[in-house]
Amino acid sequence: MSFDSQAWLAEARALIGEAHVLSADCGDDLSAYTRDWRNKFEGPALAVLRPADTGEVQAIVRLAARTDVALVPQGGNTGMCGASVPTAGGRQAVLQLGRLNRILELDPENNTATVEAGCILQTLQEQAAAAGRLFPLSLGAEGSCQIGGNIATNAGGVQVLRYGNMRDLVLGLEVVLPDGERLDLLRGLRKDNTGYDLKQLFIGAEGTLGIITAATVKLFPAPGAEAVAFAGVSSIAQAVQLLGAMRGRLGERITAFEVISGAAVDLVRHYFPDTPPLLEGACPWYVLMEASDGGSDEALHEAMQTALMACLEDGCLQDVVLAGNLAQGQALWMLRENITHAQQMDGGNIKHDISLPISRIPAFVEQMLPRLQQAFPGVRPIVYGHLGDGNLHFNVSAPRGVAPAAWQRETDAVNTLLHDVVVAMRGSISAEHGIGQLKRHELALYKTPAELDVMRRIKQALDPQGVMNPGKVL
Ligand code: FAD
Ligand code: MLT
Ligand code: ZN
Numbered sequence: 001m002s003f004d005s006q007a008w009l010a011e012a013r014a015l016i017g018e019a020h021v022l023s024a025d026c027g028d029d030l031s032a033y034t035r036d037w038r039n040k041f042e043g044p045a046l047a048v049l050r051p052a053d054t055g056e057v058q059a060i061v062r063l064a065a066r067t068d069v070a071l072v073p074q075g076g077n078t079g080m081c082g083a084s085v086p087t088a089g090g091r092q093a094v095l096q097l098g099r100l101n102r103i104l105e106l107d108p109e110n111n112t113a114t115v116e117a118g119c120i121l122q123t124l125q126e127q128a129a130a131a132g133r134l135f136p137l138s139l140g141a142e143g144s145c146q147i148g149g150n151i152a153t154n155a156g157g158v159q160v161l162r163y164g165n166m167r168d169l170v171l172g173l174e175v176v177l178p179d180g181e182r183l184d185l186l187r188g189l190r191k192d193n194t195g196y197d198l199k200q201l202f203i204g205a206e207g208t209l210g211i212i213t214a215a216t217v218k219l220f221p222a223p224g225a226e227a228v229a230f231a232g233v234s235s236i237a238q239a240v241q242l243l244g245a246m247r248g249r250l251g252e253r254i255t256a257f258e259v260i261s262g263a264a265v266d267l268v269r270h271y272f273p274d275t276p277p278l279l280e281g282a283c284p285w286y287v288l289m290e291a292s293d294g295g296s297d298e299a300l301h302e303a304m305q306t307a308l309m310a311c312l313e314d315g316c317l318q319d320v321v322l323a324g325n326l327a328q329g330q331a332l333w334m335l336r337e338n339i340t341h342a343q344q345m346d347g348g349n350i351k352h353d354i355s356l357p358i359s360r361i362p363a364f365v366e367q368m369l370p371r372l373q374q375a376f377p378g379v380r381p382i383v384y385g386h387l388g389d390g391n392l393h394f395n396v397s398a399p400r401g402v403a404p405a406a407w408q409r410e411t412d413a414v415n416t417l418l419h420d421v422v423v424a425m426r427g428s429i430s431a432e433h434g435i436g437q438l439k440r441h442e443l444a445l446y447k448t449p450a451e452l453d454v455m456r457r458i459k460q461a462l463d464p465q466g467v468m469n470p471g472k473v474l
Contacts, residue, residue, distance in 0.1 A: 003091065008067060009047055012093075015059045020050040020099070033074060033094045034085050037141075038344065038351075041082030041437055045072070048094045054174060054182060054213040060095060061211065061467070062180035070470045071095045073207035075118065075149025078141035080351065081436030083206045084149070087471035097148050100213060106131050111219045112171060112188040117148025117212045124217075133219040136163035136255075140337040148212045154204030156432030158290075158336075161388035162255040163220065165432065166203065172216035173199040178209070178463040188216045201458065206434050207469040209462045223292035225300040228329035229308060231320040232283030237362035239287050239387055242316040246289060249307035253300070256290040257388030264339050264384045267397075271342040276331055279319045287317075287387070288336050290329075339384050343395060348404030349382070350414045352394040354422045355431035361390060364425060368418060372396065375417055376410065391431035394418060415442065435473045443473065 005025065012021045022028040023046065035042040046069060051057045064071050070092045074084045086092040100116035103124065107113070108131050115124055121142040128135040137150060139157035149155075151173070156165045163169065172187040185199045202210055233239045239259050247254050262284045269275050278286075291304055301322065308320050323329035343349045356364055365383065372379050378399030385392040396414050398407035419429045423446050435443050444452065452474075459474055 003067070005046060008063075008069065011063060012047060012049060012060065015063065016049060016051045016056045020052070022048040022050075030094075033077065033096060036082050036085045037078050038080065038082075041085050041087075043086030043088050043092065045086050046091050046093045048096055050096045050099050052099045054100070054176065057095070057097075057100075057176045057211055057213055058180045058182060061176050061178065064093065065179055065465060065467050068465075069093055070467055071211070072469050073097065073148070073152065073211050075146030075152070076120070076141065076144040078145045079149065079153060079436065080353070080433040081430075081438035083153070083434055083436030083469065083472045087437060089471060092470070095211060097146060097211070097213075100148075101146075103127050104214065106133075106219075107188065108133055108219070110188050111221075112216050113219055114172075114186065114188070114214065114216045115147050116214050117146060117151075119147045121145050121147060121150060128219050129222060131219075132222050134222045135169075135217065135219055137166060137169060140340055147215055147217070151203050151212050151215055152205060152207050153434045154432070156386060156389065156391065158256045158258060158386065160386060160391075161257055162252060162292075167200070169218045170199060170203055170215055171218060173202060173212055174214040175199075175202050175210040175212055178465065178467040182213075183210070186214055186216055201462075204434070206436060206473050208459060208473050209468060211468075221294060224294050225297045226290065226292045226329065227297070227300045227304040228288070228290050228323040228332050229304060229320055230278050230323075230332050231287045231289070231308070231311075231317040232279050232281070233285045233287060233317050234283065235362070236285055236365045238316060238318075239285055240358060240362055242287055242311055243358070243388060245311045245314065245316045246307055249310065250291050250303060253291040253293045253303075254289060254388070255292050256288070257386075258288040258336055259384060259387035259392070260286045260288060260336060260339065261381070261383040262286070263380060264342075264382045265335070267342045267346060267382055268335055268338045271345045272335075272338050275335055275338070278332070278335070279321060281319065283318055288332055336384075339382070343382060343397065346397060348398035348402065348407040350396045350407070350411050352396070352415075352418060352429075353391070353431050353433040354394055354418070354427055354429060355389065355391045356422065356425055356427035358387070358390040360425050360427070361387070361392065364421065364427075365392075365394075368394070368421065371417065372414075376414065378402075386432075389431070390427075419446065437472060440471070440473065 097118040100118040105114040175183045380397040
């Protein structure tokens with residue numbers, strides 16, 4: 001039967017309102033929804049649909065299922081692997097969750113917040129802070145990414161060391177299934193052993209099993225004191241040594257432990273020349289660390305300083321600066337967050353998001369840097385990431401003089417060189433960004449047949465028609 005797109009659009013408009021169905025046919029510019037943040041993936045959309053509540057999401061999902069239109073759930077469209085935009089194949093519509101943006105309940109006694117999926121991460125952080133609580137998920141895109149996207153990607157960020165990733169922060173979910181049924185798992189319980197924990201299926205599923213419409217997440221007491229330090233180290237092995245030493249001295253108070261290569265700092269300085277000077281001399285690697293607790297700033301600074309001085313004496317670091325105030329701490333974090341933007345401006349970046357047991361990271365880095373140079377002379381590794389979680393963005397920039405497009409053609413060769421070793425060392429090829437379109441073919445290479453079989457059976461059981469985000473993950 002032929003498909004009448006105008007009739008379909010009219011039906012969608014009747015369900016969620018004229019103004020909330022965008023389409024190229026009507027002259028709307030859809031590129032902000034059909035192209036991903038990295039400008040790597042773009043696909044055509046029959047429409048961009050912006051429902052206002054769970055009921056409207058259900059109505060749209062039922063329409064899509066009945067008419068064989070696939071839906072691409074989309075939050076802030078800040079994902080790194082092309083999961084939030086349509087692929088080239090078949091009829092697909094973007095389901096934009098941004099209008100479901102209310103905080104439904106903030107319960108300081110239960111230390112929970114219940115929010116709609118389209119709530120911006122930063123909004124939740126701010127509302128929690130106003131109630132004297134902390135919502136700890138923190139990442140460079142927090143001003144535009146949405147809680148639903150954070151859950152669907154099981155986002156990580158810079159506080160995982162202390163608080164865990166998004167999966168650890170979710171207590172309950174509301175999901176619209178691919179047939180339009182509403183699955184109410186919206187409970188704020190820390191203990192609940194009543195059979196299969198169904199919410200886990202949707203966390204990290206990248207929108208392939210259902211639409212997350214709301215969530216209940218954990219909050220924590222807001223820390224009274226914070227301290228930020230920036231240390232230079234001679235090697236990645238010394239950075240790992242420093243991690244152990246600082247955790248030994250400050251324990252759970254260490255909330256973030258980020259490693260940054262000298263080349264990454266140089267790149268940020270090149271594109272952001274206002275970056276303030278940090279340490280007196282240059283080091284091959286740096287560590288940005290943060291501690292927090294419920295005491296006073298003075299006491300925490302003193303504890304951090306004592307620990308850092310002991311590490312200096314023990315040979316766990318070369319040089320260090322402790323931020324004296326909030327502004328200095330923020331400037332250090334700005335340097336870290338600008339790496340992503342500097343790489344985007346530089347172009348020609350093959351991005352990686354690997355994890356390994358922390359103990360194996362020095363051996364991995366020390367063997368891969370020379371192997372990359374040997375295979376691709378002049379290549380510029382820009383390595384940084386969440387060392388405290390064993391997660392590195394082992395990114396590889398084009399050799400000087402090689403055009404970005406030519407370098408992108410080496411992606412498979414570069415990935416194979418790195419990922420074969422990662423998997424041999426029992427690591428992961430995607431620690432926090434997910435699979436999306438970018439690593440779909442690699443998932444098939446590196447997962448065992450049994451894992452892939454179980455994943456396919458789950459997909460088939462929940463979404464036999466393939467309504468949800470086709471061409472992603474599997
Ligand atoms: P989108 O990009 O819109 O979507 C991502 C995936 O989730 C897609 O598969 C989409 O279909 C699905 N999805 C979105 N909403 C829903 C929903 N309601 N129901 C079902 N599926 C849905 N990530 C990290 O983990 N750690 C970092 O430190 C980090 N830093 C970043 C820094 C920058 C500057 C940028 C641009 C990105 C960074 N990211 C990071 C990646 C990205 O921000 C995260 O993956 C984020 O969680 C995506 O949220 P989003 O709302 O933008 O989702
Ligand atoms: C980060 O750690 O900065 C993010 O995951 C984004 C990136 O990889 O650039
Ligand atoms: Zn990251």
